[in-house]
Amino acid sequence: MARGLLNIVGPYLEDMEDICPGAGADFLALISDRVSREIRGENI
Numbered sequence: 001m002a003r004g005l006l007n008i009v010g011p012y013l014e015d016m017e018d019i020c021p022g023a024g025a026d027f028l029a030l031i032s033d034r035v036s037r038e039i040r041g042e043n044i
Contacts, residue, residue: 005031005035006028009027009028009031013027013028
């Protein structure tokens with residue numbers, strides 16, 4: 001699931017990095033946290 005999500009948002013993150021370096025990594029960390037919580041069944 002996480003791999004598929006990365007495939008979807010990957011191009012967006014690359015564009016974000018071009019505009020604001022470092023922002024893409026922060027956004028990816030946020031997505032990873034949310035996916036992990038969802039997998040564990042926690043409320044988001």
